[in-house]
Amino acid sequence: MFRWMSRSKNGSANGLHVESDYLIDLRNIEKAYETEAGPFLALQGIDLQVKPGEFVAVVGKSGSGKSTLINMITGIDRPTEGEVIVRNTPIHTLSEGNMAVWRGKNMGIVFQFFQLLPTLTVVENIMLPMDFCNMYTPGERYDRAIELLQMVEMEEQAHKLPSAVSGGQQQRAAIARALANDPPIIVADEPTGNLDSYTADNVFAMFEKLVYEEDKTILMVTHDTDLANRVGRKLTISDGEILTDEQLREAQPA
């Protein structure tokens, strides 16, 4: 029912290529932060493989390292040790600039707060990633943005500034923006964290639709145990380690 205009090319932007059987392949990740009390290990020896079409929830106590882990996958942060291979690209080796390009095309990111640029309308916010990554022709971008907004049921708000729409609506717009360049992977850090349970449910439904109807692969950090139990796979993090890795449902075949 959605007419995706073009699938993004394989993401190995600069010829770097590492064979992996997985879409996301974290090998023996360690992350140390320098603190005044000496190095602090936020992640220790993480191995994680994700196949296409999986819907993964990451749960754990505050400070357990969820965001740190997620940031490894998006390339927002780099591991101190280990390898991060996403779509056969060792992203931990990319330069900051190449990383931005790669991320723009391969990964949609949804944060908890402060998602949209305050001086752009909702639809302009959604066009921004296409603009930056030079995806689609300038003429196509607007139509595509409107279609994405229709998908998240936000077309009515397309021409409003972010300050004029509700938090849940902003979050849905952010999801639409994450899809702008049609990335295969969506990563969300507490996307429902500051939404009421009804709205959170709504946003979550959106994610389910993406996984089950659009073949996206999603990693989502959440504190909401109800939601966490509705996904395909639940990772529990504690003190920088994966405590449990539960398969709740079968992944959709890619």
Place this chain on the structure above:
Amino acid sequence: MKFKPRWIKVLRDLMFNKSRTALVVISIAVGVTAIGMVMGAQSVINEDLPRDFFAINPASAIVFTLTTFDDDAVQAIRDLPEVEEAQGRRTIVVPFRTPNGNWRNMQLYALPDFEDIRINQLKPQEGAWPPEEGEILIERSAFVPNLGFDGIDIGDSVTIKAPNGKEKTLRIVGTAHDLNQFPPQLAQSAFGYISFDTLDLLAEPREFNQLEFIVAENKLDEDHVKVVSDLVQDELEARGVSVVFVLAFPPGEPPFQSFIAGISTLLVVMGFLSLGLSGFLIINTLAAILTQQVRQIGIMKAVGGRTHQLVWMYFGMVVVFGLLAVIIAIPLGALGAGGLAGILGFFFNFDVRGFAINPQVVVVQVLISLLVPLLAAIYPIIRGTRTTVREAISDHSMGKGQFGTRPIDLFIVGLRRVIPGIKRPEQISLRNTFRRKGRLILTLMTLSLASVIFISILSIRASLQQTLDEALGYFDFDVQIRFSRPYRAERLTREGLGFDEVSEAEVWGFGGGRRVRPDGSESDNIIIQAPPADSVMIEPVMLEGRWIEPNDTNAIVINNDVLRNEDDLTVGSRVTLSINGRDSDWVVVGIARSSFPQPAIYTNAEYFSRATNLVGRGQAVLLKTTPETDLSQFSSIIETHYRDRGFRVEETQTVDQARSILTLFFNIPILFMLAMAVVLGIVGGLGLMGTMSINVIERLREIGVMRAIGASNWSVLWIVLLEGMVIGFLSWLIGGVVALPLSRVLTEQAGQLLLQSSPSYIFSVPGTIGWLVIVILLAVVASFLPARSASKVTVREVLSYE
């Protein structure tokens, strides 16, 4: 065409933050306007003044004579192969009665034929031309109320006192423009033009006492003009004409060209300084904008924006700032240039015509309003856009204005113990001041620079005034009357002492001579003053050697301006002077400090009168008056008295007059510099305003917290205002410390430029204190808006912020 979203963001950011945009735009516009104004004025001056000047067919030199000469003499000069054209005039100084009954002096020029003025042409302005018998034309810029023509119109009559003492009434039939004259506004004296028939009416002979000529070849060669001047002078002297001096002008240059050029150089320097300050403002504001946008930068990067794309976005924003600024700055600069040129035209009596927006100036303005902001933006933009996504979205490592880590912070905290009674809000202000150190430094640089310049300019002014007072101080007389020929000294003093107001009178010899150098060449004419050796009217400041003593014979004292061209002279040098065409030998016994920037030789009156065959006679009388005398009134009374007794008065001057003329002369550049200092002050104030509003925006959260715990409107307002004042005070302090040595250097430069000599130096303490008051006021004004918006912050707003 539709804009890409990223450019829409740039434009919206500009529109949604109107006051911030306005602040940056104004900051740039101030500097660019200053440049446009100065360059525009310069181009007007460089075109209009020379054009007007060359249109009058300017003389190469003017010979002033003591005795008169006739057409034959003029023709003889004209016939010299080295001379292209020559022409005679007669000039006399006459008093005229102003509408309020006072007498003022007017320099009268009598021309033989107004339809055939060949050199230093007079241009008709309003009214009739030429003046018939009994009629007079007045120089146009002298025909103003402040020079004695209040309420007088063309067609009215003016009463003058002829050299023979008789009052005559002349009808003012029109005005004329005499660009060759010392500008009346500067001379503070009037010029009038009459025909030779009118000269008859005044019982004056139809003869000349001034000869103007133009050399035939090498018109722009100063040395050649001098050589020809000597020939002309020799020719006149051979015909029995006594030459006082020859005035040669820098060839090919309008009068005051170098003076005006000096002013405009100063202005250009000021223009660039304000541009530099604009640069600092831009750096500051952009750094703040980027700090505020850290999260947005992070989001843009997270959705695929690359650093270089963001860099271009922000540079694009800067370009828009520059374009907006130049839109304001072009018309404002042109307007200012017109005004500036107009002021100069008024003072220097030339027409500012055909003023329009100058394309060259516009090109420069556009270039600098784009380039300067872009240059200023490089650092903040590169730094701001380097933020990584992680830095932008995490609360770790934000480092927003940390306080408490540097030694200076501990010092500030420690101040609490030193300054007793300092209260909590004041402590907060002090600490806030030092939180964003980079921003503080830039703001301080801007304001301090304004301080330095302001204090320096006032010091220059005070120093020049001081120099002038010193110079005039060693003229210990009140009125000096010079005559156009020598009279018996005893008669001159007797007439003067006949007045109760006169306590002492002295007669001085007066003349001109040229030095004959060992290689046979001759110097310019140098004024010779011959006071009695025991004169009580002069207290020279000796730089070397001694002053004239009673039994001195051929001893001379030279002033330091003589040394400018005759640098081989020292105490003990033997000098040959050519006086009235006769050579005589003299010995330098001392070097005195110049009073006016003009070479002068002093010698014993007694010996001088013998050497010039004028024993017992003198050409100037100097009078000391009793303290309660009203000098301006008395000087015209006594001048009239001498005239009535048949003395031919050439010029009467009071020391006050001399002071006010000279003061006016250097007050013009000072005025311009002060105007620029005000501009710099405004730029500095804008900078402070920017800094304060950024600080307030950045601290909204903590202001909200302060409110939540009960801070009143007033205490929030006061905390911000005080922070502004602390910055103002610091800039004053820094500015003062820098100005202390710098103003000395600048004073020296200004002295060389305006007085051609080293001035005395004083540091202007009143100026420094005055600037403190100004800068604190400025700080209050600049911080007020940000402070008020801070005091309006509600707790709720802060919580919803971001």
